[in-house]
Amino acid sequence: MQKKSATDLEIFFSKYKNISYKKRQIIIRAGDNPLGVFFIKKGYARRYNLSKEGKELTTTIYKPLDIFSLAWAINNSQIKYFVESITPVEVYRAPKNEFLQYIINQPGASIKLISRLLNRLNAFWQRMENFVFGGAGEKLASTLLILAKRFGKKMNSGVCIIIPLTHKDIASLLGMARETVSIEMKKLENKKIFSYSNHRIVIKNMARLKKESSFSS
Numbered sequence: 543m544q545k546k547s548a549t550d551l552e553i554f555f556s557k558y559k560n561i562s563y564k565k566r567q568i569i570i571r572a573g574d575n576p577l578g579v580f581f582i583k584k585g586y587a588r589r590y591n592l593s594k595e596g597k598e599l600t601t602t603i604y605k606p607l608d609i610f611s612l613a614w615a616i617n618n619s620q621i622k623y624f625v626e627s628i629t630p631v632e633v634y635r636a637p638k639n640e641f642l643q644y645i646i647n648q649p650g651a652s653i654k655l656i657s658r659l660l661n662r663l664n665a666f667w668q669r670m671e672n673f674v675f676g677g678a679g680e681k682l683a684s685t686l687l688i689l690a691k692r693f694g695k696k697m698n699s700g701v702c703i704i705i706p707l708t709h710k711d712i713a714s715l716l717g718m719a720r721e722t723v724s725i726e727m728k729k730l731e732n733k734k735i736f737s738y739s740n741h742r743i744v745i746k747n748m749a750r751l752k753k754e755s756s757f758s759s
Contacts (some may be wrong), residue, residue: 549607549654550648550650550651550654551581551607551609551651551654551655552581552583552607554636554641554644554648554651555581555583555634555636556583556634557636558578558634558635558636558637559578559634559635560583560632560633560634561632561633561634561635562630562631562632563585563587563627563630563631563632563633564627564630565627565628565629565630566626566627566628567626567627567631568624568625568626569587569625569626569627569631569633570610570611570621570623570624570625571621571624572591572592572621572622572623572624573620573621573622574621575621576611576614576621577635577637578611578635578636578637578638578641579609579610579611579612579615579635579636579637579638579641580609580610580611580625580633580634580635581607581608581609581633581634581635581636582604582605582606582607582608582609582610582631582632582633583606583632583633583634584606584630584631584632585606585627585628585629585630585631585632586603586604586605586606586627586628586629586631586693586705587603587604587610587625587626587627587628587631588600588602588603588604588625588626588628588711588714589601589602589603589604589610589623589624589625590623590624590625590626590714591622591623591624592624598714599714599717600711600714600715601623601666602662602666603628603689603692603693603705603715604625605692605693605705607658608658608662609655609658610625612659614638615638615641615642616642628705628706628707628711629705629706665688665692676755678716678718678722678723678726679726679729679730679754680754680755681716681718682712682716682718682723682726682727682730683730683735683751683752683754683755684755685712685715685716686703686730686736686743686745686751686755687748687751687752687755689703689705689707689743690703690745690748690751693705694745697744699737699739699744699746700736700737700744700745700746700747700748701744701745701748702739702742702743702744702745703742703743703744703745704742705742706741706742707743709723709724709727712727730751730754733750733754734746734747735747735750735751735754736751
């Protein structure tokens with residue numbers, strides 16, 4: 543029996559090539575021709591850009607059911623970013639022309655796709671606010687809130703951010719030095735706002751974390 547509307551998009555993509563990537567493997571490189579549109583079946587990946595000095599800035603974290611290389615497919619945009627697996631990842635890769643034909647012929651699928659993109663864009667706008675308002679501690683707390691809302695799983699001990707993120711990963715999300723992130727993380731940990739469990743961050747007090755963030759006002 544087919545999964546409950548395994549989402550129309552998932553059903554469409556499942557007809558195509560299934561590709562597996564190991565943890566911390568590059569899926570797309572800047573300048574690549576990606577050969578198709580990617581749909582994440584399992585795992586988590588990040589999209590990031592590199593400065594001329596080689597500094598990384600993570601712009602998006604992809605989760606299961608997310609789609610990427612859309613701007614390349616729809617607008618023929620040049621790939622100027624990298625996509626790297628954070629965990630082991632499985633993707634489906636559909637040919638560009640067949641994907642475009644599908645969303646033209648399936649208005650319902652197009653609406654769902656637009657809804658997902660708007661949700662992702664809203665999270666991006668929230669992060670941009672972080673870059674403008676507040677100090678390092680407020681920016682970190684705000685980012686942890688966003689991560690908890692997008693990737694959080696409720697547990698007895700709190701809300702677990704299910705992606706295993708290093709201080710380097712968080713620094714890349716914030717555009718800050720890893721050392722600064724480590725200092726600010728320790729401050730929040732000492733306040734018992736979060737703890738670690740199996741290399742995952744567990745938010746123990748969401749209300750206190752919000753007070754520490756730039757969203758508190």
